[in-house]
Amino acid sequence: MELQSTSQFSTNAATPLTDVFINIIPTNPVKAMANGDMLPLIFFSILTGISLLMVGRKAAPLIEGVEVANEVMMKMVNIIMSIAPYAVFALIAKAMAELGLELLTQLAGYVLVLVAALLLHLFGTLMFLLKLFSGLSPKMFLQKIRDAQVFAFSTASSNATIPVTLRSVTKRMGVDNSVASFTVPFGATINMDGTAIMQGVATVFIANVYGVELGLSGYLTVILMSVLASIGTAGVPGVGLIMLSMVVVQVGLPVEGIGLILGVDRLLDMIRTSVNVTGDAVVTCVVAKSEKELDMSVFRDSKAGEVEELDIDEEEEEELAEIIHKTEEG
């Protein structure tokens, strides 16, 4: 993409890829927190999590404390996001004044490229992987995952979609609950292919707008960081954009660049969340097939588990309500 930018901006030099790996291990975790160095922080968090699990019962109060702290942070993000519309207005107005009308056509380019990449991944890569690793019919799969996709599209939240995805893969596709109850919530937490794609495309777009040449190591860093940032993205609306700052900063671009795409992000969030949820279901089917925990007679039956047949008894209903309540809270 060719963009004429009139704004003045000098980049910070991007960190070489080898240093990115070496710096993952923090010499001082508190310093990493103070500086907002995400990768060392993620490393430290994982190590802390493992240690907490190993300590066992004694660590329970601390685990609960961390959960409460997480909830408080999420609330704070919500409060901040509630002023986002005004902030977006100001940012776009400033960007338009500085970069001119061309920005609009460039945004259309960004949206189209991203939607095309997401659709290609959804119908191309994911279906190819499904066929290759499980031999299941992509057509039947797509037909049965539709409810979860529509729900993900309307809520833009992988977490809120968990009950629907679980239902689709177990009742409609015949995956045993022992597999699905692990892979679906796990996938909704860390497997975000759509988000990773958005973060990659968005970073390249921002680099273009600011006229920054990323180069080979820059692109590799973008790929690596997008995957890591998407893993760290919570399955709730808009967080992918917040985590994008991690990728953008890593390649030496200004965080304000994210403001350029804030305005169109909600729609893109809806699409990428559908892709995220489809990815979770594909992996669930592949794992279930390899573990021989997939009932082929259910998978082949196009009518299996359709909503009319759903006959939830009271106990199941309570369970579902509890799951929905928990995911909404989380």
Ligand code: ASP
């Ligand atoms: N909304 C996405 C999800 O829940 C995450 C994101 O990309 O913002 O999967």
